[in-house]
Amino acid sequence: MTALAALITRDIKIALRVGGGALIGVLFFLTVVVLMPFAVGPDLALLTRLGPAILWLGALLASLLTLDRLFMADHDDGSLDLIVMSRTPLELACAAKALAHWLAAGLPLIIATPVLGLLLNLDAVSTSAVAVTLLAGTPALTFTGMIGAALAVTLHRGGLLLAVLVLPLSIPVLIFGVAASQAAIGGLSFGAPFSILCALSLVSFVIGPFAAAASLRHGLD
Numbered sequence: 001m002t003a004l005a006a007l008i009t010r011d012i013k014i015a016l017r018v019g020g021g022a023l024i025g026v027l028f029f030l031t032v033v034v035l036m037p038f039a040v041g042p043d044l045a046l047l048t049r050l051g052p053a054i055l056w057l058g059a060l061l062a063s064l065l066t067l068d069r070l071f072m073a074d075h076d077d078g079s080l081d082l083i084v085m086s087r088t089p090l091e092l093a094c095a096a097k098a099l100a101h102w103l104a105a106g107l108p109l110i111i112a113t114p115v116l117g118l119l120l121n122l123d124a125v126s127t128s129a130v131a132v133t134l135l136a137g138t139p140a141l142t143f144t145g146m147i148g149a150a151l152a153v154t155l156h157r158g159g160l161l162l163a164v165l166v167l168p169l170s171i172p173v174l175i176f177g178v179a180a181s182q183a184a185i186g187g188l189s190f191g192a193p194f195s196i197l198c199a200l201s202l203v204s205f206v207i208g209p210f211a212a213a214a215s216l217r218h219g220l221d
Contacts, residue, residue: 003088004096011100014073025062025105026112032058033116044121051120052181055130056137059109060170063141066105068162070097070149071216080153084220090213098146098208106138122185129184133197137177140201143208144169150212154219173200 016023036054040046074080083093110131117127148165155161176197183190 003086004092007083007088007093007096008100008103011097012104015069015101015104023108025066026108028065029058029062029109029112030116032061033119037119047121048126051117051122051126052130052133052185053178054120055113055117056134056174056177056181059106059113059134059138060141060174062109063106063138064145064163064166064170066101067142067145067149067166068152070101070146071153072149075153080216081220084216090216091209094146094150094212094216095143095205095209098143098212101146102139102142106142110134110138126181126185129190130181133177133180133184133194136180136194136201137173137197140173140197140204141170143201143204144173146208147211147215150215151219153216173197176200 033054036050037047040050071080074083084090086093113131113134114124114127117130122130145162145166148162148169151165152162176193180190180193180197183193
């Protein structure tokens with residue numbers, strides 16, 4: 001547990017440094033949300049209706065933007081080989097790295113959501129609903145994307161492969177995240193889509209580390 005805590009702390013510190021990747025996702029998220037009202041136009045009712053989908057789409061793309069740093073930097077400096085050969089099970093190490101990535105890159109997106117929701121004409125209740133669904137769904141984006149990051153880490157032009165692999169797996173999370181947000185905003189029962197969203201995060205939390213560890217072992221052999 002001490003080794004895993006040290007790994008999480010190390011990855012968070014690296015991500016929060018200038019150029020570490022955590023702020024890039026937040027800035028991209030901000031850019032998407034700020035530009036969307038200019039593209040849609042001054043129709044406030046339309047912005048309110050599209051607001052949850054815009055926030056979720058921005059969060060998904062921002063998460064995808066930073067996923068390539070999950071294993072690539074460790075592979076470049078040789079520390080990934082040390083992680084693979086350490087006594088700590090590789091599956092737990094992958095889970096720790098994904099958790100650190102979510103804390104550094106995913107959690108700031110959730111914190112920024114209430115502020116950015118004002119740009120889309122969403123009230124406090126609506127932005128809170130979107131933030132709660134992002135809190136439940138963004139772990140699924142991270143742990144699912146970790147599989148693609150592990151597959152792409154040893155391949156040439158792995159960033160393109162990462163996008164091709166991760167985007168189809170992220171579509172169910174996007175669908176149920178937006179459905180839960182819109183149901184909560186409309187005063188409807190959002191229990192079913194929100195429960196499915198939580199289930200997707202739990203399934204990815206279980207499957208993601210094992211699939212990523214197997215991909216790393218195969219790619220580094």
